[in-house]
Amino acid sequence: MKKIFTAVLIFILLGLGIVAYIYYPRLNLITGFAAKNQCSCVFEANRDPGTVASQDNGFDPVDLAEYEIDYEKRSASATVFGLKKRTAQFNPGLGCTLLPEGSDKNDLPEASPERVQTPVAAPYPYGHESPQDTVFAEVDTAQLEIALENAFLEEHKTRAVVVLYKDHLIAERYAPGFSEETKLLGWSMTKSITSAVLGVLEKQGEIDLEQDHLFPEWEEDERAQITINDLLHMNSGLAWEEDYTKISDVTNMLFLAEDMSEVQLYKPLVGEPGSIWNYSSGISNLLSGFIRDQFNSYQEYLDFWYKELIDKIGMHSMTLETDLAGNYVGSSYSWATARDWAKFGLLYLSEGNWNGEQIINKDWIDYTVKPVEGSNGEYGAHFWLNAGGLYPDVPRDLFSANGFQGQHVFIIPSKDLVVVRLGLVEHPDFNINTFLREVIKAVDSFSE
Structure with a gap:
């Protein structure tokens, strides 16, 4: 024994x-x-x-x-x-x-954003009242139901789907334990929020895409030539390892760094700016730090994201989280309901116009969806693209905010669609091509 x-x-x-x-x-x-x-x-x-x-x-x-x-x-x-x-x-x-x-x-930072969250007396998505019960003759509701049923199969671990068509909510479903009131983490969809904030600054004449000499720390070497355009396109030429399976630049930043905006800042050049596409969450947090530098006070930085973008389009559920230094974690940490994530998609579907007010220039939206060289037609300015045909049964004009574990805000201008899917399984385990093909089939019923 x-x-x-x-x-x-x-x-x-x-x-x-x-x-x-x-x-x-x-x-x-x-x-x-x-x-x-x-x-x-x-x-x-x-x-x-x-x-x-x-x-x-x-x-x-x-x-x-x-x-x-x-x-x-x-x-x-x-x-x-x-x-x-x-x-x-x-x-x-x-x-x-x-x-x-x-x-x-x-x-922890002692300040907090001052938010103006005045409810708008209009139906969702432009207001805070219940959505209109709208029926479109061309929408095959039975087919739409099939798309939702398949999206919510147990193995797909989908938590929320919201579909906007021609500015109207035509489909919505949640997994047990979740609802239209549940905030869900966008992960890297936050990168697209960061891009949008820069778009607002560009419209206001505060920044220019070809602006260089962005940080004092870069003045003594070739990094001074890196532009905002290079950063948004993820082709800055700066060293970065985006690997979540081990100790790497991105995991050190998210789980060890006190100031996430500085991690990419001090990386050396490994290629000529504008020549090498290399996906980097560090770039997005560096851009958050750049945005902070545009304001005279920390409070102005905190408020701007909400005042000029998020609350302006009624995304009142959204919270942007900060690192210990008080920077918005522009790469990864934003929370909002599925309905509010759909509002963000609608802003881009409407070419930067929100119910009559131009929040972001149309030219910025056009710039956003132009493929970056070296990305195989899959990336623009902090948005993902289908220009290279990654999803063969989906229109090539699709672009999207994407996040870890299958968070998506899909914008399909040619179909007048915004489709939000939030969950815990990503492509190909949750097949995006199949899901979107089934949704599109529902609004294309007259073309069958």
């Missing part, structure tokens, strides 16, 4: 040793991701922590995390086997911020 016990103990210790060898270098990232997502889902989206742990954080290796929720302090902590405790703290108006080791909530 003693020999058996000893053998079992050795086996357990060996197993723990293997796990430690594999995961210990990444524990900071695992517990950082787990704590941040748990905090935001619970305190920003008002969701049940158990469901968040099993669903949102229920994938390898994040599913190793164990949690502590402090409702009084409004914080969430995570550990793995009791190791590498990381804590995220909720800060009203700014969402949850992951605290670096050794920090506490006293380090």
Whole structure:
């Protein structure tokens, strides 16, 4: 019996040793991701922590995390086997911020955005009243129902779908536990929000796409020649590794850095600006820092995103989260309801015009959807494109805001469509081509 016990103990210790060898270098990232997502889902989206742990954080290796929720302090902590405790703290108006080791909530920014959220007495999407019960003769409602049914098959893990056609809501569905009031994380769809804010600044004459000499830190070398256009197109020539499976530039930035806008700032050139397309979340946070530099005060920076864009188009549910330095995490952290995400798509479908007011220049929208050389027709100015035919059964004029785990705001001008899909599974496991083909078939019923 003693020999058996000893053998079992050795086996357990060996197993723990293997796990430690594999995961210990990444524990900071695992517990950082787990704590941040748990905090935001619970305190920003008002969701049940158990469901968040099993669903949102229920994938390898994040599913190793164990949690502590402090409702009084409004914080969430995570550990793995009791190791590498990381804590995220909720800060009203700014969402949850992951605290670096050794920090506490006293380090959080004290300011918060001042928002004007006056309800508009009009039907959704332009107002805050119930959508009009509109019937379009050309819309095949039975086919639309098929598209929704397929989107919500259990294996697809879809949480929300909203379809706007000719400025009207024609379809909407939510998974159990979610509703039109549920805020959902956009992940990299936030990059498109950042692009839109720059579009507003461009319309107001505050910036120019070919503007260079963007940061004092670049004045002494060739980085001074990098333009806003280069940054928006992700072809700055700066070094960057976007790999979420290991310790890399992007994981270090999101889960270790106090000031995310600085991580890309100090990277060297590895190619000529404008010549190499390299997707970088660091670029988006660098642009957030650039936007901050355009204002005389931190409060103006916080307010501008909402005053001139988000609240102006009635996305009142949206929250942009900040890093410890107070920068909006322009690469990844924005929360909004599916209906409000659809409003963002409608702004772009309407060529920057919101119900009669030009928020962003039409020329900026045209620029946004022009493919970047080297992206195979798949990328524009912080938006994804179908110009290269990635989705063969979908019009080539489709462009979209995309995020991790299958967050999408699809804009299809030729079909007068905005389609929002939010979930936990991305293409090809959730087949975007099939989903959009079925939706388009529903509004193309007369062409059959």
